[in-house]
Amino acid sequence: MTKKLTIGPLTLGGTSPVRVESMLKIPLSRRDECLAQCISLHEEGCELIRAAYPSSELRGDLEWLTARSPLPLMADIHFDPVLALEALGAGVPALRINPGNMPSGKLREVVRSAGERGAVIRIGANGGSLSSRQLAEAGGVRSDALVLAVEEQLRRLLDEGFERIILSAKSTSLPETVRANALLAARHPEFPFHIGITEAGFGLDGIVKSAAGLALLLSQGIGSSLRVSLTEPPEEEVRTGYSLLRALELRSRGATIISCPTCGRKRIDVKALLLRLAPVLKELPDGMTVAVMGCEVNGPREARDADMGVAGSASGAVIFSRGKVLRETSLDDLPALFAELGREFGSKNAISDRQFMKGDEKHYGCKS
Numbered sequence: 001m002t003k004k005l006t007i008g009p010l011t012l013g014g015t016s017p018v019r020v021e022s023m024l025k026i027p028l029s030r031r032d033e034c035l036a037q038c039i040s041l042h043e044e045g046c047e048l049i050r051a052a053y054p055s056s057e058l059r060g061d062l063e064w065l066t067a068r069s070p071l072p073l074m075a076d077i078h079f080d081p082v083l084a085l086e087a088l089g090a091g092v093p094a095l096r097i098n099p100g101n102m103p104s105g106k107l108r109e110v111v112r113s114a115g116e117r118g119a120v121i122r123i124g125a126n127g128g129s130l131s132s133r134q135l136a137e138a139g140g141v142r143s144d145a146l147v148l149a150v151e152e153q154l155r156r157l158l159d160e161g162f163e164r165i166i167l168s169a170k171s172t173s174l175p176e177t178v179r180a181n182a183l184l185a186a187r188h189p190e191f192p193f194h195i196g197i198t199e200a201g202f203g204l205d206g207i208v209k210s211a212a213g214l215a216l217l218l219s220q221g222i223g224s225s226l227r228v229s230l231t232e233p234p235e236e237e238v239r240t241g242y243s244l245l246r247a248l249e250l251r252s253r254g255a256t257i258i259s260c261p262t263c264g265r266k267r268i269d270v271k272a273l274l275l276r277l278a279p280v281l282k283e284l285p286d287g288m289t290v291a292v293m294g295c296e297v298n299g300p301r302e303a304r305d306a307d308m309g310v311a312g313s314a315s316g317a318v319i320f321s322r323g324k325v326l327r328e329t330s331l332d333d334l335p336a337l338f339a340e341l342g343r344e345f346g347s348k349n350a351i352s353d354r355q356f357m358k359g360d361e362k363h364y365g366c367k368s
Ligand code: SF4
Pocket: 260, 261, 262, 263, 264, 265, 266, 267, 293, 294, 295, 296, 297, 298, 299, 302
């Protein structure tokens, strides 16, 4: 198991659930918009937000936002130690830096300041910034070069006696990212990993690429935090992250929706009903499983895991729970009925992430 770190009020690694991160997509100088984005992301369940801090001119803005954000901030610095020291002075509990390019004396100052403040440092390598030397030393194998690049940075921090470290190795290539992370996790199992497929794209392709890569890593127990990196609003990154973690049964945030693909037996338009129910489904309690199925012949049985479900019938629809049909209902009554049953479920079945993870599958996300 990795060591557990604290970032402000947040724990990361160890037995903590896989954390969901995103990044501010607005310059820090637009203070009010940045704060609004932090609040909006917090409401979506984002737990840590990275913010680019590229210039000393933004120091006042960073300090202002750090004091008001409902989420802990990680300042994204790259290699300028002056900016790293300023960000720590502004109160951020976490930095992302590239210590490879920092002079030793300056890095020592950054590490000392981070240590005094209990801050965390994320280091890592990106496929796009590998040097020709690193590629040559790795024999041209890009995933090996990523490992080499991360280990060079890690060694510099460890040599300074700093261990509150998060590692990351990212690339736009999914196989390259997965292999590099697997190699690193085998060699450094004590450090929490932040995982993601960088610049995964947008829309369906971006989501599939991110989900495929992240799932491969999470299923090996690699990843204490993740970011779904999309060319979309950051809230979409967070929603996708939770959707993935829910599918892998690693986090319980939000309800799980089961719906059938429909076939010639369908009695209702399942897609239209899902769209109509969407506002209610969004508000259902964490950990609840809800089904919308096309017919009463197979629906209740196929969705027997559902806490509550509806299936089309000759006279409208039937409501069922855990495979058992309870009664007939009219489609018009469904939104109110789902809302009521959701409230009932929520009052009796508060569920934690740990309870949500099922039996033998608990190895997901908790490498030991
Ligand atoms: S639940 Fe009914 S309509 Fe839906 S796929 Fe199964 S058999 Fe077809």
